[in-house]
Amino acid sequence: xxxVYVIGVGMTKFGKHPDRTAVDLGAxxxxxxxxxxxxxxxxIEAAYCGHVFGGMVTGQKVLAQVGxxxxxxxxxxxxxxxxxxAIREGYLAIRAREHDVVLAFGLEHLxxxxxxxxxxxxDDLEAAVGLTMPGIYAMRARxxxxxxxxxxxxxxxxxxxxxxxxxxxxxxxxxxxxxxEEVLNSRLIADPLRLYDCSPVSxxxxxxxxxxxxxxxKLSSRRAVRIAAAALRTGTVEVxxxxxxxxxxxxxxxxxxxxxxxxxxxDVDFAEVHDCFSIAEVxxxxxxGLYPVGEYPKRVARGEADIxxxxxxxxxxxxxxxxxxxxxxxxxxxxxxxxxxxxxxGDRQIARAKVGLAHCxxxxxxxxxxxxxxxxxxxx
Amino acid sequence: xxxVYVIGVGMTKFGKHPDRTAVDLGAxxxxxxxxxxxxxxxxIEAAYCGHVFGGMVTGQKVLAQVGxxxxxxxxxxxxxxxxxxAIREGYLAIRAREHDVVLAFGLEHLxxxxxxxxxxxxDDLEAAVGLTMPGIYAMRARxxxxxxxxxxxxxxxxxxxxxxxxxxxxxxxxxxxxxxEEVLNSRLIADPLRLYDCSPVSxxxxxxxxxxxxxxxKLSSRRAVRIAAAALRTGTVEVxxxxxxxxxxxxxxxxxxxxxxxxxxxDVDFAEVHDCFSIAEVxxxxxxGLYPVGEYPKRVARGEADIxxxxxxxxxxxxxxxxxxxxxxxxxxxxxxxxxxxxxxGDRQIARAKVGLAHCxxxxxxxxxxxxxxxxxxxx
Numbered sequence: 001x002x003x004v005y006v007i008g009v010g011m012t013k014f015g016k017h018p019d020r021t022a023v024d025l026g027a028x029x030x031x032x033x034x035x036x037x038x039x040x041x042x043x044i045e046a047a048y049c050g051h052v053f054g055g056m057v058t059g060q061k062v063l064a065q066v067g068x069x070x071x072x073x074x075x076x077x078x079x080x081x082x083x084x085x086a087i088r089e090g091y092l093a094i095r096a097r098e099h100d101v102v103l104a105f106g107l108e109h110l111x112x113x114x115x116x117x118x119x120x121x122x123d124d125l126e127a128a129v130g131l132t133m134p135g136i137y138a139m140r141a142r143x144x145x146x147x148x149x150x151x152x153x154x155x156x157x158x159x160x161x162x163x164x165x166x167x168x169x170x171x172x173x174x175x176x177x178x179x180x181e182e183v184l185n186s187r188l189i190a191d192p193l194r195l196y197d198c199s200p201v202s203x204x205x206x207x208x209x210x211x212x213x214x215x216x217x218k219l220s221s222r223r224a225v226r227i228a229a230a231a232l233r234t235g236t237v238e239v240x241x242x243x244x245x246x247x248x249x250x251x252x253x254x255x256x257x258x259x260x261x262x263x264x265x266x267d268v269d270f271a272e273v274h275d276c277f278s279i280a281e282v283x284x285x286x287x288x289g290l291y292p293v294g295e296y297p298k299r300v301a302r303g304e305a306d307i308x309x310x311x312x313x314x315x316x317x318x319x320x321x322x323x324x325x326x327x328x329x330x331x332x333x334x335x336x337x338x339x340x341x342x343x344x345x346g347d348r349q350i351a352r353a354k355v356g357l358a359h360c361x362x363x364x365x366x367x368x369x370x371x372x373x374x375x376x377x378x379x380x
Numbered sequence: 381x382x383x384v385y386v387i388g389v390g391m392t393k394f395g396k397h398p399d400r401t402a403v404d405l406g407a408x409x410x411x412x413x414x415x416x417x418x419x420x421x422x423x424i425e426a427a428y429c430g431h432v433f434g435g436m437v438t439g440q441k442v443l444a445q446v447g448x449x450x451x452x453x454x455x456x457x458x459x460x461x462x463x464x465x466a467i468r469e470g471y472l473a474i475r476a477r478e479h480d481v482v483l484a485f486g487l488e489h490l491x492x493x494x495x496x497x498x499x500x501x502x503d504d505l506e507a508a509v510g511l512t513m514p515g516i517y518a519m520r521a522r523x524x525x526x527x528x529x530x531x532x533x534x535x536x537x538x539x540x541x542x543x544x545x546x547x548x549x550x551x552x553x554x555x556x557x558x559x560x561e562e563v564l565n566s567r568l569i570a571d572p573l574r575l576y577d578c579s580p581v582s583x584x585x586x587x588x589x590x591x592x593x594x595x596x597x598k599l600s601s602r603r604a605v606r607i608a609a610a611a612l613r614t615g616t617v618e619v620x621x622x623x624x625x626x627x628x629x630x631x632x633x634x635x636x637x638x639x640x641x642x643x644x645x646x647d648v649d650f651a652e653v654h655d656c657f658s659i660a661e662v663x664x665x666x667x668x669g670l671y672p673v674g675e676y677p678k679r680v681a682r683g684e685a686d687i688x689x690x691x692x693x694x695x696x697x698x699x700x701x702x703x704x705x706x707x708x709x710x711x712x713x714x715x716x717x718x719x720x721x722x723x724x725x726g727d728r729q730i731a732r733a734k735v736g737l738a739h740c741x742x743x744x745x746x747x748x749x750x751x752x753x754x755x756x757x758x759x760x
Contacts, residue, residue, distance in 0.1 A: 056459050061750055072611075072614065076456055234443060234450060370444070371437075
């Protein structure tokens with residue numbers, strides 16, 4: 001089986017970009033990844049673009065802007081896992097020996113589409129009666145509190161950690177740390193979740209360049225990071241049995257990824273996980289098996305998930321701190337894995353990191369339909 | 381390299397389905413393909429869904445409806461090539477040895493979105509000043525007439541042929557043949573193109589089940605049809621130099637497909653091509669090298685492209701006759717290839733067909749951005 005590596009990464013600053021378009025942001029990220037890979041752009045044989053709201057042939061528009069029109073490109077959509085899915089499909093195209101160098105990127109310009117929080121679709125009857133994303137995660141937070149004695153303060157400390165990490169990341173939307181009190185006093189969104197427990201509306205793009213082992217040798221890419229697994233799963237109801245406080249879909253997807261990578265959760269040195277809400281980080285980390293079920297919030301309070309902790313979670317700032325431009329999110333997670341594994345993460349560098357894991361989870365969490373989950377494992 | 385086969389096909393009737401949804405149509409096509417493959421649905425390991433206007437996580441909703449939620453699914457979008465792109469990505473996932481049995485389907489419910497013709501996007505400045513799809517193809521028709529002496533009647537005969545073929549296809553939107561006079565007297569849309577030169581607004585879905593050589597043997601699928609190539613390209617301007625009467629993007633994509641399949645256009649026994657307009661069939665067929673450049677309209681007039689002709693084109697009825705529900709179109713083309721190659725095409729059966737080719741072309745044909753083209757070759 002052909003090995004697959006990341007040989008270049010790039011991303012825009014995440015945040016509000018009122019004067020830019022999604023395509024323009026995508027082009028910036030792609031050009032940065034090409035520069036970082038130190039390759040002739042004509043080496044890129046194919047591309048995958050992940051986005052949710054970009055509209056028809058968005059990826060093609062980015063290729064045209066950067067002078068790469070002509071190569072095969074597939075736009076992919078899997079809700080908040082769209083960017084990670086683009087990476088997975090690029091990884092498969094290389095493993096299929098169809099291509100040796102593949103560009104995978106993701107982008108979104110959410111501020112042109114949503115003034116505030118993302119509004120539910122017209123046909124989303126559950127959301128219409130209150131089961132919006134914050135509503136769902138508020139219920140899951142309550143359940144975790146009930147089952148495991150998690151406290152409101154412990155959840156807030158996740159937001160504190162991620163915003164602190166973000167303040168060390170020049171690409172993050174939020175550049176300032178917040179205190180526990182600021183989280184607890186921020187505006188109530190869906191009890192018990194407050195504003196700082198929720199990821200923001202963001203614009204941004206990120207890109208990675210994937211290459212086969214053959215291409216890595218040919219291009220002399222000395223900083224290549226290996227993709228050991230890129231697993232994808234879809235799923236159904238999780239606001240119900242066995243418990244809405246445990247994420248079965250994340251667990252199953254992680255099992256696929258660990259099996260393919262030939263490692264277990266105990267081998268993971270750090271992770272970027274889909275913390276769309278503070279409680280979401282708990283569900284992800286526990287579903288991935290990185291921390292014992294029910295214990296993650298207490299471990300965060302002890303500093304175990306900090307950048308210099310036992311098993312750092314979301315060193316980039318995560319969605320809570322770095323921002324969450326849907327299609328870009330999964331790609332930006334892998335950008336962070338690569339920068340950490342290369343030792344290029346600056347003030348937020350994790351010591352001795354050899355195995356990084358990226359987790360995305362998108363779509364409707366409540367209905368019987370529409371969830372997608374990805375787990376990508378990268379190794380030095 | 382792992383060989384890839386189609387072991388099951390299904391599609392809904394194309395047409396106007398006011399009481400159905402895109403997801404419902406998708407589920408019907410998927411269930412028919414599973415039945416046709418004669419496999420336990422639990423054998424399906426992953427899925428790809430092609431659509432343009434379905435909205436977020438559309439493919440996942442179909443999986444949930446047919447009881448397949450849980451497996452990996454990626455939604456793909458490449459404008460009118462979306463369905464063909466779903467097949468290509470499924471083909472790559474098998475070649476990568478990630479999966480052995482993969483479902484690829486496409487769907488669209490255009491009548492809920494457009495009352496009449498598809499309206500241009502808000503940011504499409506060229507269309508706003510008149511360069512709509514019919515406008516572009518009208519210019520290309522005029523150019524073909526100018527360069528090669530093609531006549532208005534010859535173009536009309538393409539519509540006559542395809543609607544006649546459609547009348548032999550129970551899944552086609554149009555079930556009645558039309559006469560040359562009816563085409564020539566139909567409503568003027570964009571001079572010289574008239575209503576019957578244009579593909580209709582359609583709802584529908586189609587599905588195929590792909591399998592590795594290993595799975596074909598294990599499942600004892602005796603009717604398997606091999607996918608010899610699934611090429612994808614993106615492109616730019618074609619309303620300009622060297623000539624808007626020759627389709628460079630189709631030509632380049634076909635070269636990729638022929639090279640991968642190890643055949644040339646002379647080996648193709650029949651083809652399904654993207655005849656969104658009568659002139660479009662000319663541009664596709666000539667770009668694919670199936671008929672000499674400039675001569676196709678005259679060959680059609682001589683009956684060479686008929687079902688019993690030298691090299692039949694669009695035996696299913698094509699987009700002009702069968703209909704054009706964007707995401708479903710490319711998948712339905714492969715459904716037709718498979719039915720023809722199996723000898724199951726009923727009244728429209730082509731004699732001794734061993735190699736079939738399917739061509740899709742989507743996106744903006746005029747701007748510098750946004751075209752996608754696919755060529756899939758299937759062999760018995």
